[in-house]
Amino acid sequence: MPTSPDPALLYSDVAACGSLATALRTEAEACLGAVPVTSPDSDPLLHATVTSTLPHREPLRISAWLHERRWSIRGEEAFQSLALIDGRTDDLAELARAARAWHDGALLDGIRRAAPFVHLTGRFEVPDRDPARLTESEWQSLRQEAGELEHAWQEAYQALIEAAHAEPALRALYPFTSHWALRFSTSTRPRLTVVGPCLAANSDGTYGVGRGIIGQDLGRFATAHEAVAAAVRHLPSGIGPIVLGG
Incomplete structure (x- = not known):
């Protein structure tokens, strides 16, 4: 059975930063500013999350692929835990723009305009849970x-x-x-x-x-x-x- 490449080799720039969160901030510090980006201690090279200022949004989840250099995102609404946006990209700067728009509470269409790789699932936000x-x-x-x-x-x-x-x-x-x-x-x-x-x-x-x-x-x-x-x-x-x- 083929094995996955070593993440430290596939994502050498991320490894040099110590975590995906740090690599994102290093790549696009001007974009992210003071936006909180964190990576778990268990898999710091492969995962990061970005909180939102909107209480009805879960933190945006960013995950690195194991077999090729690429990242996926998933942004869920908080009540049902269903995806509002997802997508995949090999561009860290574009990833950062999507994260910033999610954090700032941009409209879903606005997030896609900021980062065209973003895919809208068709769901719309219902803050009052009607x-x-x-x-x-x-x-x-x-x-x-x-x-x-x-x-x-x-x-x-x-x-x-x-x-x-x-x-x-x-x-x-x-x-x-x-x-x-x-x-x-x-x-x-x-x-x-x-x-x-x-x-x-x-x-x-x-x-x-x-x-x-x-x-x-x-x-x-x-x-x-x-x-x-x-x-x-x-x-x-x-x-x-x-x-x-x-």
């Missing part, structure tokens, strides 16, 4: 993710997500996926309350509806719209508004 807005944000992220997939069944999966979103009874529920099966909840993360059946796009272009993640005991259908209609028929009655799960 469950209806969190649900809308998650639908937006799912739809974007479906459009960005490069799998052979991407078109079928995207058609399923769009058909489900077009149905008011399902759009009102909080969506999530498990093993690429579309599921629904009456509460947001972090504590989901699963309701109704699962929907799946099959490799042969058909669509399945089932009670379990991989089951299709409620039927296989030729179109996404037929599958969605079947899912709606199997929703329990009396479902109320979405609530916070936590």
Whole structure:
């Protein structure tokens, strides 16, 4: 089995600084200024975090790749721990610009303008934790993710997500996926309350509806719209508004 290069060799400039946090500040001190950047004692060459002035943002996580010289970022919202931004780059200065924008509370689009490698996940920030807005944000992220997939069944999966979103009874529920099966909840993360059946796009272009993640005991259908209609028929009655799960 091939072994990973020694981080001290792959990131010799970082090693010379003693930590990724110090290397970032050395590379772009004018950009970062007094922004707090820290690296853990356990893996100082491979990881760093940058706090945000916004309480609804978790610290930005920066991680070095093991097999090639590159860094990844992940910026999450604090309530559900879901990514608002991610991305990868081999440019320390660009990394620092993204970190500064995250720390300063720049709008998500503004972070991407500051550092074009940043990828927006489609989720938007909901500082007041309004469950209806969190649900809308998650639908937006799912739809974007479906459009960005490069799998052979991407078109079928995207058609399923769009058909489900077009149905008011399902759009009102909080969506999530498990093993690429579309599921629904009456509460947001972090504590989901699963309701109704699962929907799946099959490799042969058909669509399945089932009670379990991989089951299709409620039927296989030729179109996404037929599958969605079947899912709606199997929703329990009396479902109320979405609530916070936590």
